Amino acid sequence: MTAQQAEPAIPTAQPGAAPRVDSEVGPLRTVLLHRPGAELKRLTPRNNDQLLFDGIPWVDRAQSEHDAFAAALTARGVEVLLLSEVLQEALADRRARAAGVLSAVDERRLGLDLSDALRSHLTGLDAASLSHVLTAGMTFAELPAAEGASLVRRMHHPDDFAVLPLPNLLFTRDSSVWVGDRVAITSLAMPARRRETSLMDLIYAYHPRFSRTDRAYGAHSAPLEGGDVLLLAPGVLAIGVGERTTPAGAESFARSAFADGLAHTVLAVPIAQERATMHLDTVCTMVDRDAVVMYPAVRDSLSAYPLRPDESGGVQVDGPVPFLEAAAEAMGIERLRVIDTGLDPITAEREQWDDGNNTLALEPGVVMAYERNVETNARLEDAGIEVLRISGSELGSGRGGPRCMSCPIDRAPLV
């Protein structure tokens, strides 16, 4: 788009209006978290890699760390919604229970006989028990005793999962993302997380609070995870493309955001396809309306392909260009400040791994961060950012920080 062309008007929130999220740093009003529960108790040294955890968390401690995280948000006036509560409330609707059962029964894994039996067992459960199975999964040993004849059941080890647990529900950031007044249910890339999509889908379809919320991004779309989506400014998105979000995911998300009038520019940002940098928010998060904290190793190399709507309803692709320049231009500011963490490469690498760059902004210039990232936090404070520290020794074993563990549902507009 040339400087002369007018950018499409991006709507802003009205007082008392429906929830919406137009930026990374607008005052946070409502957020969705998941208090870790029985699904974390499924992790063993044999399955933790496949279930995307780097260790075996001490569950009680993880819960108390998470309670402290939620309490710190509440103390700052943020409404905290808990996923297991909204899931159970949604499952009060018969149609939601049917959708939950459908998503839990995997015929390829269970075969026809056991699938039928499991379906009828789950259909008889109340909302609380079904919610437990949908999140914590179910082993073959836990299947009702009556379903004993299937070859599948007899040949599986009793501790194998008939329904996979979802320990990564903790990272609510990735499975849904709000842009403007719409919510996108994402298409998660890793098999261990794919079923999260169906849970978010039924929450947003059947929970009375959300049933009128419009959707962004279609169902069955190309892989895209919320940790890759940064709302740099109203109408300006950055989407990381790497281990999780694919080029097709970024392109189709951009296309749908343009069609819905949610964005005028999307920056597709290549990131290394490695576990340490699985999402864009592992290397860069916004800490103020014009500032980011960024992993120093990518500061000078991060690039972007700016995407804009073209006149025929398609997507115009430019670049690649340096990310910081492209972001500032799209945001209409002179410069996107990078808080200089000034760390030596080893400390920077250690603190990046421990989610030092994965901050959650509560308002411009106020962020939550893991306390363990001592050096990064000190540099943020030197730069005038208020840092609210939380402990995450156990929560962090899933490799995600405060931003990963939170899905903002409502932020006040930036004024």
Ligand SMILES: NC(=O)NCCC[C@H](N)C(=O)O
């Ligand atoms: N946005 C994020 O970076 N989320 C962290 C997700 C961690 C989770 N164990 C995963 O591998 O998907």
